[in-house]
Every structure is written in structure tokens, then in C-alpha cells.
Amino acid sequence: MRVALLQSSGRPGDVAGNLRELDEAAGRAAAMGAGLLVTPEMFLTGYAIGDDVARLAEPADGDAAQAVAGTAARHGLAVAYGCPERDGTRVHNSVQLIAADGARLAGYRKTHLYGAYEQHHFAPGDRTVVQARLGGLTVGLMICYDVEFPENVRAHALAGTDLLLVPTAQMHPYQFVAESVVPVRAFENQLYVAYVDRVGREGAFEFVGLSVLAGPDGTARARAGRGTELLVADADPALLAASRAANPYLADRRPGLYGSLVRTPASQPAQGVRVR
Template sequence: MNMPSPLRIAGVQMDVKIGDVAANRAAIVGQMSVAAAEGARLVVFPECALTGYGFESREEALAFAEPIPGPSVQTIESQCAKLGIAAVFGLLERDGDRLFNACVLVGPSGVIGSYRKVHLPFLGVDRFADPGDRPFAIQEYEGLRIGMHICYDGAFPESGRVLSLLGADVLLLPTNWPTHSECAAIHMIACRAMENVVYAMAVNRVGEERGFRFIGRSSIAGPNGEILQSASPDAEEIFYAEIDPARSRQKRLIRVPGKHEVDRIADRRPEFYTELVRPKQPQD
């Protein structure tokens, strides 16, 4: 089987105007052009980049939610087609009377896949959103196997591990990390990359919104956990990295042939992990 070519990926660390979908959408479209001009084939934006995050009620949030596909997805699809690239961005998804914190992967021909946030913290719009109701899944673009999850999902190693077992080359984590999330921003991405032998990328936002300050520090790590690129704690910026699927798919790491070889996937012992899948009890 031919291995897909390396792909240049961009993360757009941006500020977001809560409730101003038109302005946020225009910013996303504009930054896609900037990243494409630098050779990016896939451009990733923060959690709730289209809408903002700090809503104070379900009703307020629903007013800015859209279906997938919907008007904003169609606008970004048009830009993808014009530039010949793909984009991942966060939004609030409306499905009937249900509300999801979601992200969507859009390419030149439309929606490739979407994800609904599974783990919901008691924070911002997640206080009012419905928990994700779909299993983790892999989406593919230009041969790259993409695993999407959102912000708080990254605090649960099971999320990244499941996506990796499904075949992800890269774990994409759009986030809205506020103050008090510095430890996650500094350590989480390198850990998820190293333990799963994949690329891992967090794209956070900056700015202030309804009393919360967002801490930036977006980053992307390679399959051995090294940070390839990172962003500042307070500025809007775009950062880039090359993703080589061959590195993610070579799980056996040979440090000293015959003496020091590591395979964090093959060496798992699932028979000892049953407590991880014990159904949650009412007292838990």
C-alpha cells in the first residue's frame, strides 16, 4: 500500500466575537486564505470559533447554532473549493431541538465529517449543551487519517487512545482553554502524541469573553512527543507543521535493535483494563 505524502497543516489561534457569527465566519475565511498562501492543505480553528463559547443559557446559545451542513458550512466549503484545501472549525450545532458543541471537517466537495463533544465540563455553553451521541470516528482527507475531539475530551486519555486504535494519524483538538488550563496547554498534547505515537494538535483561542480570559498556547507535537510548533499565550497567530503519516503508522520504535524496542499499541494488556469500561454507577 502506498503511503500518503506528508501534508502541511496550519493552526489558527484567533480571538472570537461571541454571538457575531458573520464576523467570525469572515475571519475564518480570511485566515484560510493566509494559511493556504503558505502552503497549508488543512487549516484548523478553535472550539466554537464560529459562535463564541460563554453563553449564559441554552436559549441564548440556540439562537446562534446551525445545522451541519448549514449556511456557515456552505460558506466555508466555497472557500475550501476556491483554495483547494480543507478546514476544521468549531461551532454550535442545532439538530432539531438539540444543541451540540461540535466541530466539522469541510473540504472542497463539502462536509467530510463532524464530531459532537462527548465530555462536557461545567463551563460556558457546555453547561447547557447535549452530550455527544456518536462514537469516536476517523475522517480522511488526502490520505491523512484525522481524529477529531474537542477541548475537555483531551483530558480523558481514553479519547485519544480510541481514535488512535481506529487508525488516526493526527489527533485534532479545537479548544477554548481559559485561565487555570495552563497545565493542559503545556503538557497534554505532548503526552497524547507520545503515548499513542501520533501527531497531536490543540488549537486554542485568545482574548476575553464575559469575564474569562483565554490562554492561547496552541501547539502541535510529533509522534515521539516533541513539540513541533507552538503559539504565544495572548496573540492571534498562525502556526504550521508537516504531518508525515508514515511516522504515525510505524508504531514499533526501535531504539537499539534487539535490545530496546517499544510498541505502545501492541504492548497493551487490555485484559487488565476492565475497570475503565465499568458502567458508571449513580454514586460515581
Template sequence: MRIAVLQCPSPSGDAERAVSGARMALRAASAAGAGVLVLPEVFLPGYNCADPAAAAPDAALLEELHATALVAGCALVLGHAEREGDAVYNSASVLGTARARYHKVQLYGPRERALYTPGDAYCTFDLGGLRAALLICYDIEFAPHIKALADQGVQLILCPTANMMPFVHVPAHTVPAMAANHGLAIAYANYCGSEGNLTYTGGSLIAGPHGEVLAQAGQHPALLIADLPPRDPSRLSTQSLDLRTL
């Protein structure tokens, strides 16, 4: 499968800018032959907005983007705020050629814990012949979650993120190590630039199932495109099978 990852500045509450950017990236990803495009965390309305729930996308806008992704022939992974009754979630939706939705499990810091309700379930689905799953930002740093998904047969994790300074080690080291240790690919879509009091690390990447970095951005806007290599059974980690519980 060919994967696309968008790295860009946060829309910062500008829904028109966000939707326009998503459509433009979808057209480019589709023209490059990608089967899926991953956007950053809370792309609608923007990660560091004061009240993300107030500007969360409604069902009509999500269906509009779903239709756009269908026309493009490319699944879209969209990070967004989501209100469900009294709860507000940090969500990721798959639109277009696949449909799925996930709520972030590992909320980061006091701000996220004040804004959002944590999710309580994994989300796996079929994507272009691969078993795929969604995680969001901080989730990807917890090995037990990666192991749990790998044990379910997941081959690809799609991860919107808003990783900020000074945590440059996450895209540089943590994500490739998680891919290698659990024998699956990870597409990690981050912001670049600044938003309010946050400066994002950039460094979006696509890591293969043996930990190889197939494509990685610097600290500026980029559209990454990479083909996932076939998994070589002789190189896949056997940690999950070999783990001794003390």
C-alpha cells in the first residue's frame, strides 16, 4: 500500500482553511496513487484552540469530506474534536474508502484531561487488504497498546498527532522503535510551526514494519508519500511471543 502523511501548520480554528487544506492534500495524495492520507491531531478545529468542542465538525461536514475522499479514491484519516452527549472526545475518523472512528485513550497533560473524555476501546478495520488501526499522539508512546494491536493482527497504525517541543525524541526514536519492536508499520502525521503557546516538532514520518524510516519530514510543511514494503517474516520481531511475565 502507498501511504500519504500531511505535515502542516495547525488551522487554528479556521474551518475553511482546514477543509481546503484537506481537499488539496487529498487531490495530491490521490494523484500520487496513495490509498490513505493521514492528517494531524484535532485538525478540525485545530489542536490548541481554546474550546475545540465549540468548533467541532458536525455530521454534515464529515459526510462532505467522506464524499470528497470517495471521489479521490483515497481514505482520509481526520483528527477532530467530537461531542457525543455530555462527553467531548479527541477523535480520529476514517472517511472515504473505509469507515472507522476512534477516541484517544491516553490524554496528555492537564489541558487535555480538562477538555476531553478518554476513549476505552481500540479501533481496527480493513484498509486495502491490510488490518489497520487508529491511535492518536500520546497513545503511540505506550508499548502495551502497540502490543495489543499487534496481537490482534494489525499491520498498520495510522496516527494523527500534535507532538510539541521539547519532545523531539518521539518522531526521531520512539515511533520507529515501536514499529520495529512490534513488527508493524506506523504513519505519524504531526504539525509544524507554532500555535499559541505551543511549537510543534514536525518530524512526521512513515515507519516500516522493521523500523525503517521510509519517509520523514523536517520542521516545515510536507506531504510524505511512501510504499509499505512487504513484511519479511525472518526480520519481524518475536517479542510478543517471547515475553516472560515475572
């Protein structure tokens, strides 16, 4: 499946303008043969918009979601986009996955909130693995900081995710995550990772760009620079199968040795921890 990565910060606070940019990018991506377009974290509204996060948040099936569904259907490609999602009095940092016919395939709420800004404006999600079938692949959803926890990505690998979509708002000076951590996550878990960042300065944050489609061989199948960019690369099932056959990481695991990973240290008493 050909995947398009839209590296852009759009217009913070301007939902209508961002929907227009998304529609234009979807048209270009479709013309390049893409079957899926992925945007950065909070693309629909902007990231550093303060209390406007709550004002602009909509339910998963709100007006903006319907507009994105129209874009997907009009251009004949799936769209994964970052947005604030309202659920009653709670607001989540979310990514929605829309099929090429406009149907909603899946939605994921960021489980690991980064820093005081996110912890103030968002409620954390409680589902680590969210997946859908798309273009012959099992596609998983995650957001930014989530991918920096190896347990999260390993859970996706064990659940059969082939392509992990990670809208992000990665900021300076943490560019090493895009440059090094993400390709390693792809390699150690034998899957593709589409990591799509914002760019430039927004409020107190400076986003680093460097979006990447990392392959299961640990290489960057496509890599953006530091500016607004639309790049396209293939998530090739044949390469995935060959890489998995050659790499024994998942087969050689010894889960019986890893019990400490799900036990809270005595010095850090559990608060609301649920182990399955």
C-alpha cells in the first residue's frame, strides 16, 4: 500500500482552513497513487491553541469528521487525521481513521500524555491497541509520545499490526526520536511505522519535522526535511514478510522472564492499574 505523509502544522485555530489543506493534500496524494494519507497530531485544529482545544473539540462523528469523510470519498483514499475529540465533559487527543469510501474504521485516544500542557487539556485514553484492516494490511493507531514506550509498540506487534500510524507533534530538542527511535521501533517489532510530525514554531513549541515511513528493516523508506512537505512511500507486504522470516525477535521472546514489566515497583504504588 502506498502511504502519503502530510508534514504540516496547517493553520492553528482554523479548522476550515485545515480541512481545505487536507482536501488539497488528499488530491495530490491520490494522484501519486496513495491509498492512505496520514496527518500530524492535532492537525485539524492546531496543537498549541490553549483553551481553544476544548472549544474546538468535537465528537468522533462531528461536523469536521463528516467533512474529512467527504474528502476521503471524493479522492478515493483513506485518511488518518489528528484532532481533539469530545466525549461528554472529557476531551481526548485523538486520531481517526477514515476509509476510502468515507466510513469510519477506527479511532484512538492518546494514552500517554506528554508534559503539563497535554495533561491539563486532555484526558488519557485507556486502549493501547486499536487496529483496522486496510489495503490488505492490519493498521494500528498511536500518537506521538506513545511510540516512545517500547511496551506499546510491542503490544501492536504481538497483536499483528503491519503498519503503525503515529501522528506526532515532536518538538525540539527531541529530533533523535524521529531520526533513531522510530526506525528502531520498526525493526525490533517487524512492522512499518508512519511517523508524521508538525513543523515550525507554534506558541511555546518548535516542531522538528523529519517525518518518516520506517520499514521493518530499520531503514527510512521516506524521510521529510524540516518544512511543509507531502511525501509518499510504499508499505510493501513482500518486504514485510521477508523481513519477518529473517528476523527472530518475536519468535525468540521468553515472556515468562518479563513479569517485572507488568508489576509496579513497591516504591511506586499502583494507581488505577489494570493488568490483563
